[in-house]
Amino acid sequence: DSMAKKKSRSKIVKELDSWFSKFIRLRDSDGELCTCATCGVQKPIKQMQAGHFMSRTKYSTRWDEENVHAQCAGCNMWKQGRQYEMSIYIDQKFYAGKADELLRKSNTIEKYSDGELIFMTQHYKAILPK
Numbered sequence: 001d002s003m004a005k006k007k008s009r010s011k012i013v014k015e016l017d018s019w020f021s022k023f024i025r026l027r028d029s030d031g032e033l034c035t036c037a038t039c040g041v042q043k044p045i046k047q048m049q050a051g052h053f054m055s056r057t058k059y060s061t062r063w064d065e066e067n068v069h070a071q072c073a074g075c076n077m078w079k080q081g082r083q084y085e086m087s088i089y090i091d092q093k094f095y096a097g098k099a100d101e102l103l104r105k106s107n108t109i110e111k112y113s114d115g116e117l118i119f120m121t122q123h124y125k126a127i128l129p130k
Helices: 009-027 073-078 080-093 098-106 114-127
Strands: 033-035 042-044 048-052 068-072
Touching (some): 009 048, 009 114, 048 073, 068 080, 073 080, 080 098
Antiparallel strands (some): 048 068
């Protein structure tokens, strides 16, 4: 209907962030407990966060599954994401040099359309358990 209000860009991004975070935390859990990538503490999924190696301000890596890993609030918020430890974790999880690749990727410009962001949101909604 033509009266339907178009979602603002910030609402679209916020919704994608929310579904992406749920995906990351579930991926990095055993179904109930989630392990922090940088300190190893285990906590229930809802108590963990999706920690970004390269900052969320970089859209080129904001929703890159290899850039984002479960972190406890202590590491993610109070210890600035423990970026050095996160780089070691990423190189061990994938391969040596992966963290450098993500750093380079984060410095490229990625402009997503609202439609692309909505599509990504629908992808994460669809693959997460109901």
